[in-house]
Amino acid sequence: MALHTSTDPLRIRRVTTLFPVFLGLRLVPTGLWFLAVPLPVLGSFASWGHRLSLVAAIAVTWAVDRWYRRRYGTVEPEKLSFGRNWSLLAGLLAVPAALAFGTRAFGLGPAVVFAVLALFASAIAFSLPRALARGPFAAVLFLVAAASGAALLVVVGRGPESFGSLGAAFSLATGALLVLAGAIEHRLLRRALGGRVEPAEPPGPQ
Amino acid sequence: MSGEVFEDLSGLDRLVHEPARLALLTALSVCRRADFMYLLRLTGLTRGNLSTHLAKLEAAGLVRIEKRFVGRRPNTLVSLTATGREAIDRHWRRLEELRRSSRAWTPPENETKGDEHG
Numbered sequence: 001m002a003l004h005t006s007t008d009p010l011r012i013r014r015v016t017t018l019f020p021v022f023l024g025l026r027l028v029p030t031g032l033w034f035l036a037v038p039l040p041v042l043g044s045f046a047s048w049g050h051r052l053s054l055v056a057a058i059a060v061t062w063a064v065d066r067w068y069r070r071r072y073g074t075v076e077p078e079k080l081s082f083g084r085n086w087s088l089l090a091g092l093l094a095v096p097a098a099l100a101f102g103t104r105a106f107g108l109g110p111a112v113v114f115a116v117l118a119l120f121a122s123a124i125a126f127s128l129p130r131a132l133a134r135g136p137f138a139a140v141l142f143l144v145a146a147a148s149g150a151a152l153l154v155v156v157g158r159g160p161e162s163f164g165s166l167g168a169a170f171s172l173a174t175g176a177l178l179v180l181a182g183a184i185e186h187r188l189l190r191r192a193l194g195g196r197v198e199p200a201e202p203p204g205p206q
Numbered sequence: 207m208s209g210e211v212f213e214d215l216s217g218l219d220r221l222v223h224e225p226a227r228l229a230l231l232t233a234l235s236v237c238r239r240a241d242f243m244y245l246l247r248l249t250g251l252t253r254g255n256l257s258t259h260l261a262k263l264e265a266a267g268l269v270r271i272e273k274r275f276v277g278r279r280p281n282t283l284v285s286l287t288a289t290g291r292e293a294i295d296r297h298w299r300r301l302e303e304l305r306r307s308s309r310a311w312t313p314p315e316n317e318t319k320g321d322e323h324g
Contacts, residue, residue: 073244193247
């Protein structure tokens with residue numbers, strides 16, 4: 001009994017091609033870690049509290065990845081999509097480095113720092129929900145992300161001379177973006193592959 | 207011209223054109239491999255139906271099925287063979303040609319008149 005066999009080729013191609021992108025909950029532990037970084041309860045950045053929370057975030061990400069594999073299966077893309085992951089990682093490393101280097105070595109003002117932050121925020125906002133890149137939703141998400149980043153900068157870094165307040169603003173903005181994007185992607189995945197699957201043994205062709 | 211369109215339509219490969227198998231082959235054509243669970247989710251078929259369709263496609267040489275264990279769990283990976291890739295590409299091209307020719311198709315004049323009076 002076929003419940004809802006879909007033969008819409010565009011949907012099938014889109015979901016299959018973008019499947020690794022849709023596994024959004026994998027971003028949430030990292031996002032929560034970024035949100036937690038500025039909390040004073042964790043102590044300074046080099047403290048054990050931060051290290052342990054980072055290890056916990058990585059462990060939860062791994063567990064979420066396993067859950068996705070069991071529940072939704074796996075797809076190996078035609079071309080390994082290194083671009084998104086590497087750009088995200090490079091951005092995560094480059095922004096704090098730029099903040100530290102620019103502020104300490106050249107005394108660059110907050111305008112430059114904000115420009116770097118805004119560029120990174122827009123890169124995240126556009127690259128994560130690629131599935132929506134053709135619709136107005138991506139533009140709205142980008143505006144929300146950019147506005148959140150700007151508001152956080154103004155609120156947290158009021159008189160943003162100190163590196164700490166800028167770092168906190170960056171961390172909060174990045175964390176909020178990751179959690180938001182992860183939740184949206186997961187919702188898209190559920191809408192695309194939300195069909196009920198009956199349990200049976202063995203799970204494979206007879 | 208009308209005859210050509212309908213002859214082409216009846217000449218479609220039924221093994222590929224069946225909706226569930228068309229969905230499976232289309233999905234496999236845009237990835238390197240996919241596993242059984244993903245195909246189950248994507249198509250909404252039951253396990254039994256999916257197994258049957260995959261077995262037919264494998265027997266026809268259109269897909270390759272590999273079984274392995276991930277940890278202690280069995281995992282079935284499905285990929286297109288070169289023949290399967292060629293078959294699904296050809297099938298979509300043919301459907302596209304049919305779509306174009308059916309748009310250009312007009313009923314013969316005597317049939318139109320017959321419809322009007324009948």
